[in-house]
Amino acid sequence: MTDSKQLIVPDDEPLMSHAFVSKIAAQVSLPYRRPKAREIVKRNGDLEVRFICGADCLPYGKYPRLFELWACTMIKTRNECWNPETMTLSIGKSFRDFLELLNVNVGGKSLRTIKPQLESLFKCAYIISYSTKTKSKGANFTVAETYNIDWLRDKPLHEPGTFENWVTLSKGYVQMLEDHPVPIDLKIAARFKSPMSLDVYWWLTKRYYRMHERVSITWRQLYDQFGSDSKEMKKFRQNFKEAVAEVKTAYPQARITCGREYVTLYPSETSVAPVSQVRREEKTAERRRSAEEGHWTGVAGAGRVWTTTDLFDVTAARAHFDGTTPAQECRYCLFDERNRASHGPLDGGVGEAEDVPLFEF
Template sequence: MFTNPAQRSSLVGTIHKLIEEHGKQGALSFDEDRKIIEIAADYMAYEDTGIGFLYSGFAHVGLPHKRLADDLVWQIETDRAVMIVEPGRRAVRGTNPVSVGVPYGSKARLIMLYLQTEAIKTQNREIELGKSLRDWLKRMGIPQGGKSIKDVKEQAERIFRCRISFHFQSGNSSGLINQNIVDAAIFTDDHKDNGKQQFLERAKLSELFYDQLQKHPIPIEEAAIRALNGHSQALDIYCWLAYRLHALKGPTAITWSALKAQFGAGVVRLDHFRPKFIDNLKIALAVYPAAKTEVTKTGVILHPSRAPIAPKIHGIPR
């Protein structure tokens, strides 16, 4: 475990320096964490300099990492926000509607990132999906067949049918935002699946969600998103760091209890959460080498750090 920001930066800097000087295979011969080297190498090798965008509310609270029962509501609460995700329903002819469940895992997060990124880039609530989404997911390292694409379709339906409530707290004031992510969507038969599955071709973000996204976007690197594919908690940590670090005025301590509330919903014991969080923090830092953090016995100290994407360059308010 690292005890100061210099040591933390040294780890990331050493790994990136090893990869630059010796290549991925050469770096793997050193006594460093193999998984971190592979993720850092993937991040460094990705030549596309694309930028993604995320609504800042998702830097405070996140979707579940694992599947819940289809009729369960997801609630996560931190000192800054509470998010409630209610599963939507699908009509079934001749019988009662069925609950489709809340979105979860890394694929749900990638689809959400795509929707938000396209909305910001095009300045339009209407998002083209279909081939455009498949092409983007392919760039992010998602295979385009079999179980993988089936999972994408399932998560897309869960996202487009669910309802999300954000409750924000700031000092003595609080705010409530109730919203669907999507107002309308068009499904078409996917003939490659023999017509047994449907794929979303177009979606229209709800006006409220679109307005909040326009007011509070976080710019993030697509190279980082791609490297973190399959690591949903590390992706949440990366987005949180991208949102918080560049705005800090000085060192800020976050307790293990607060970290568990934000990133460890579903983990009963703090001593089980702590090592898993540290592992995922290392993964996040592998794609955010400028981040300065300090792991202590009582939690994590965040230090002012350069943002992964400079907000002022892209017209994003600080």
């Protein structure tokens, strides 16, 4: 299961620098080309997802993936276009803006391609199941309950904030999107041209968050997870290797090798840093700033001086306290005037530490 504590982007991340994809999409994939079958099954370990067609064909290609990425992000970030009470997403210009962030040209021709793809997605049914020897659980739902889209309009008809284009999602689909979504880097995702590259990137992102040792996966397992267009394993392997190469170009930290029998993953730096890593880096930066800008450092039996890590020296500090170094030559007196009060001979050989305020203003 996903460690949700490791899959949360800090609240102060820049708007739309990161997006979220469902953990289901990060484990199994929709078709890449128009499929002949009206039902397909994808597997990843104990997870099985059955996609059932409700339109002319199953959803396939890049646009259904990008819609789910957008919908998951809007729901996760509680964007104004999402109404959690009615479970309705206002599509309109917000979806166009999102596509443009991903370098997708939104014009008349592409809209004619997007329209049937999203309609197929809205009508598609998901049957999700996790089965082990001792436990089974699952969920069945259709993506959308109702929708109304004027595909050629890109602006609201009335006052700002109201849209003619909307989709009311099913409760099951929303719960799937909300269940520990995986954060991804939009700048990386925008560089991929093929839908398989998107799938591989999402999959690697999820795997690397909890990976501590290398993992080898058979080509048969990967075919059950990603394959559907290529009946021949040889062709699937070729397509997968090309997708991996594209992902590694945009995400060079990903350590993955494709061998004859296995694809091997090695622990790698995540493309989006988890909260724990971000906080550690913030603390390290704060300590570095403190070391460079100055801090109070104590000398046993003498007192404290305002200094930096590089400036501090015990012998020089004692010379400061006992006055053997003249104030005009003392490194601490020259560094900060607060040190002048403690410069000079110590009564009885022991000086009193300066009363350091708790807060500096």
